Amino acid sequence: MNKDSIYGLTLERLTEWLEGHGHKKFRAAQVWDWLYRKRVTEFSEMIDVNPECLKLLAEHYVIQTSDEHLKQESADGTIKFLFKLKDGNLIETVLMRHKYGLSVCVTTQVGCNIGCSFCASGLLPKSRDLSAGEIVEQIMKVQQHLDLAKLNENVSHIVVMGIGEPFDNFKNLVDFLQIVKDQKGLALGARHITVSTSGLADKIIEFADLDLQVNLAISLHAPNNELRTRIMKINRAIPLEKLMASIDYYLAKTNRRVTLEYILIKDMNDQREHALGLTALIGDRRELAKVNLIPYNPVDEHSQYKRSEHESVMAFYDTLKKQNINCTIRLEHGTDIDAACGQLRSKQIKATVG
Numbered sequence: 001m002n003k004d005s006i007y008g009l010t011l012e013r014l015t016e017w018l019e020g021h022g023h024k025k026f027r028a029a030q031v032w033d034w035l036y037r038k039r040v041t042e043f044s045e046m047i048d049v050n051p052e053c054l055k056l057l058a059e060h061y062v063i064q065t066s067d068e069h070l071k072q073e074s075a076d077g078t079i080k081f082l083f084k085l086k087d088g089n090l091i092e093t094v095l096m097r098h099k100y101g102l103s104v105c106v107t108t109q110v111g112c113n114i115g116c117s118f119c120a121s122g123l124l125p126k127s128r129d130l131s132a133g134e135i136v137e138q139i140m141k142v143q144q145h146l147d148l149a150k151l152n153e154n155v156s157h158i159v160v161m162g163i164g165e166p167f168d169n170f171k172n173l174v175d176f177l178q179i180v181k182d183q184k185g186l187a188l189g190a191r192h193i194t195v196s197t198s199g200l201a202d203k204i205i206e207f208a209d210l211d212l213q214v215n216l217a218i219s220l221h222a223p224n225n226e227l228r229t230r231i232m233k234i235n236r237a238i239p240l241e242k243l244m245a246s247i248d249y250y251l252a253k254t255n256r257r258v259t260l261e262y263i264l265i266k267d268m269n270d271q272r273e274h275a276l277g278l279t280a281l282i283g284d285r286r287e288l289a290k291v292n293l294i295p296y297n298p299v300d301e302h303s304q305y306k307r308s309e310h311e312s313v314m315a316f317y318d319t320l321k322k323q324n325i326n327c328t329i330r331l332e333h334g335t336d337i338d339a340a341c342g343q344l345r346s347k348q349i350k351a352t353v354g
């Protein structure tokens with residue numbers, strides 16, 4: 001039998017499942033504690049749980065479904081993990097060290113169908129969605145790596161910005177968020193979690209309605225439809241008018257701010273006219289929208305795209321600031337390893353294919 005990952009169950013569903021199989025409600029809390037607080041990797045290690053219950057769990061579920069295939073560590077402490085899933089697919093997960101804590105960037109799909117023209121991940125089309133358990137397991141594996149180092153460190157933040165479009169795997173994403181936020185488990189604060197989307201407007205509305213309190217980031221990357229369609233083909237199906245309307249819905253419904261991600265590509269979208277266009281697009285949303293500027297990380301496969309010069313990045317930033325736009329420049333992590341999202345995975349796949 002192909003067993004599911006137990007990490008894919010919310011506490012509520014685990015409780016229902018165990019009760020449905022004749023076990024008392026408190027067993028679920030016990031198992032949950034072993035999974036997320038004591039972080040065991042085998043059911044047999046849950047020594048105070050009734051053996052009948054453990055037998056039942058082991059018959060239907062597994063704790064570990066993936067293996068660490070490769071790990072790259074940067075001088076700044078960033079670690080890029082490449083995990084091999086049970087079907088042989090490879091996925092990337094990244095641990096980053098910040099002044100405010102440790103964040104993990106998770107992958108939600110094997111490959112991606114959005115096809116952003118600058119992205120290493122988008123070169124490999126989506127072959128499948130990750131299950132909620134496979135997304136949770138990425139956090140658990142990174143946390144177990146930290147546990148082994150015995151430095152008393154915990155993952156404190158999550159960014160859902162790895163390979164894939166999270167809103168194209170909506171149900172599993174929502175289950176994942178509920179599992180990692182659960183106060184009896186990893187208890188990650190909703191405000192420490194950020195989900196990034198390429199701008200699937202209908203899903204932004206659905207996400208707003210769920211009011212999960214997590215942060216939302218939108219990959220904008222261009223101030224007008226003509227340029228955005230060149231960079232992100234999704235813009236043809238969901239143009240800026242529709243995207244901005246969904247953002248307005250989100251802002252009104254959740255009363256939360258959004259981050260607008262803007263990758264700066266040399267001579268493509270990094271000129272003053274683009275900064276002014278972005279200002280106009282943001283318009284009266286200034287109070288609720290923050291722009292995050294990201295100097296482009298070049299990848300071999302897209303040699304036509306170059307990183308913006310430092311002066312252009314600063315000039316773009318200054319133009320936005322002068323227009324009273326809330327704006328930051330993203331600090332880089334792991335520049336001495338395969339820093340761009342999907343780069344390590346695509347290199348490994350190429351090396352394997354030959």
Ligand code: SF4
Pocket residue numbers: 112113114115116119120121122162163164165198
């Ligand atoms: S940037 Fe994100 S959404 Fe776009 S192709 Fe890459 S992984 Fe997919």
